[in-house]
Amino acid sequence: MRVLHDVFLANGILPFVLVAAIIFMGIAEPRFLSYDNLFNLGRHSTYLIIISVGQMLALLVRGIDMSVGSTVALVSVTTALAITGTAQAAPDAPGLAIVAGVAAGMLTGAVVGLINGIGIAVLSVSPFIMTVGMMSIATGVALTLSGGMPVYGMPREFGQIFSNASLNGLPVPVLYCIAVLLLGYYMLNWTVLGRRIYSLGGNLNATRLAGVNTTFFMVLTYVLCSVIVAFGAILLTARVNTGEATLGTTLLMESITACVIGGVSFFGGIGRISNVFLGAIFVTILTNGMNLLRIESYVQQIVLGVFLIAAVVVDQIRVRMLRQERIETG
Template identity: 35%
Template sequence: MASPARRARDLLSRGGPLGGLVLLCAVMAVLSPSFLTVTNFFNVGTQIAVILILALGQTFVIVSGGIDLSVGSVLALAGVVFGWATAVAGLPLVPALLLGLGAGAAAGLVNGLLITLGNLPPFIATLAMLSAARGLALVISGGVPLSPIPEPVRELGSGDLFGVVPLPVVLMLAMWLLTAAILRHTYPGRCMYAIGGNEEAARLSGIGVGRQKILIYTLSGLFAGVAGILQTARLASAQPQAGFTFELDAIAAVVIGGASLTGGVGTASGTLIGALILGVLRNGLNLLNVSAFWQQVVIGAVIALAVMTDTLRRRRK
């Protein structure tokens, strides 16, 4: 008889990330009676909302064969710019929101320009932005949280749609649908797969690779801006230290969801499932009173297992 580890590995290999999510939910349901409740499911959705939005932007980048290490810092910068616009400059809500989202998109645009015009590797360019964006967030805020945050934005972080569905979950699902539409039904989405599959072939086929990369990293920055506004809403203040190491969780969600770090493979649904796996795992371990330190060990093992499973599946094909 096959061992439990072997059976789990076979399920992951056949069913991919969705099989892993189903298996994980089944295990958690057995171990914790509190897991299979509507309230707990909404809690998981609320907890992963910010990470999933970051991961969806990261999906564009990874599908195209790149990497964006700056999204956690860009999240903080966008939130601080929005908080400064409302709490310090006293701007109305809509211009403040546009400034926050614009800060995120501008950071992504700079990443794209550094990579295309500056010929920097994505790892180096986004690592530089990781430091620069965090520094700008600290400069603008003076190193302290900015408040108060307008009531409509605070409501986004803690309110419910029809008194049932948390608004962070609604925003998360809207961004997921937008990502799926971009990847499946738009020219830039098709270009992302082409560039990630073979950049030189994409260039020879007439795709403006440089322009598309600038767009891809700008989109990643814009999604980080949305996540920054949502994080500010949840915390009810704009904090310059928000989003620390979130880029690692975002990349993990994309990879666990079946995307390949070499590019050309990845979907919005896979990223959603990857984020859910991380969220369910953390939620279940919390319900079981597992130490946060051991949680990091378990999550690291899951990431390694996901990558190994993907590698084995590709070899079989």
Template identity: 35%
Template sequence: MRSSREILKNPEMLTLLGFIVICLFFSIATSEFLTFTNISNILRQVSINGILAVGMTFVILTGGIDLSVGSVMAFTGTIMAGLMINNGLPPYIGILLGILLGAAVGYINGMFVAYAKIPAIIVTLAMMEIARGLALLYTGGYPLSGMPSSFTFIGRGYLFGVIPMPVIIMALVFFLAYIILNHLPLGRYIYALGGNEEAVRLSGIKVKRIKALVFMVSGVTASISGLIITSRLASGQPNAGVGFELDAIAAVVLGGTAISGGRGHIFGTFLGALLLGVLSNGLNLVGVSPYVQRVLKGAIIIGAIYYSSTRKKD
């Protein structure tokens, strides 16, 4: 049996306990919380932030940050929509090109961070504006609607009539991330890079290439989230994803990944995303103002980072 002190030092266990407590509270506070419809809705909402948070986990593990994910999500989503609506391409071609675009944008971020040695916060802040501006230019500032039903099924459909398709996609993304981070050499290099970059460089590992790759992963996950939200809304929204980078960062740090890099687990990221989704849903059900929710979200991030820093000192 683990002592209470050991549990309190485990960020994943703390997040899991917080998730259980929040679920118990809202199940008592409102009868709508534990309904099948609401749980399905929570999982569908969590899937977008969860997938974004996977890419953010890769970046933060190396000691970086990616503020462009919300804008990249909108940019790639509008491009997918435009390719299908304006150019008549089949959905699978539009999806593939959109994901490749997300990978390219992420790789550009990584190139500037790794090779030009510009701080990640500056590079991705600039890309946040560039990608959002390109999305607005491409659409003229208006949504692109008229999606084929085969595309909207991705965001609205169910597997076996029960499990939302976005949840299936999220599960696959988390599974792949788990394999990479825990069973492949690249995962070990990512953790090592966040722990001691100079030692990794001296060992002969190509640090710059790894940095570029993790930002590319973040771009890919942002484009997958863009695919889901575009499919769910049945339109390409140039203003989609505003503030989503904050949600992704919150899920990662709440899940126990150290903001300085080198320590964390993809399962913790999933718990963090799930906790935030349940908290947001429950607060909406009990009628808490969205403005208050933003304050709470900011406080949660500060608390999680403070806990992470004190744990590092121990």
């Protein structure tokens, strides 16, 4: 019991629900454990993992980014428009078109994050309200730019570089995902920025009194959040080979669920990137298994909502237990 207690305090309910999900899905649907399904599951999970890493940064500073799904859509459209526009102007230079598209997409993400960060850190708008407003704005801009229609005409090389190629049998999206995880782990655990992000969520006032420019680091955190989300959006755009204003509609709920299931606290300052990775794997396993079982999409949304609420309740219990242990050992 002591071991289970320690595992729960360190990781939340993730280890328990992850093992339970694998066992249940493997028994309920034999195809779940097939090589082809596991390969597709691993490839599909990469996009959610990257988006969840961005969402994690917002949660660590005691915020939230409700605009991640809309940011994916906006980045998809701006990336596709920049690529197709450049390709039409210079049809013999697909590389130039790809560079222009990726730059436009990443810049779009940075601008969204900058606006969110300024609104939250400088104007003192609630993170929820600020990012919900940005969600509406980004969706409207994406629909306006695309005219509500998919943007076609991207060169084959774009899909090859960001989606279809493989290295030693590993699809390139998996390699990009590994790179994001390693960079995120290094940043959060070995840099001053990482320590500042955790301290902002742990105790904002104490961090400010220690002489840290909390406004700067808060804005920077939201910029990084949206830039990471933008990179995931570029990979998704390459996968579908079109720029779509409806891309990423489910990623908001899924990324929050992955983070909270993975032990990232809504109260800020608590969370590990390795657990967010496993949390995203759990959400992907859950949705993949329900698809194999032919469970309707609206029922899947109910299940994800139940898991999110349960994870928040358990997170509150876990935070109280951690505080009690600190008092007892302090």
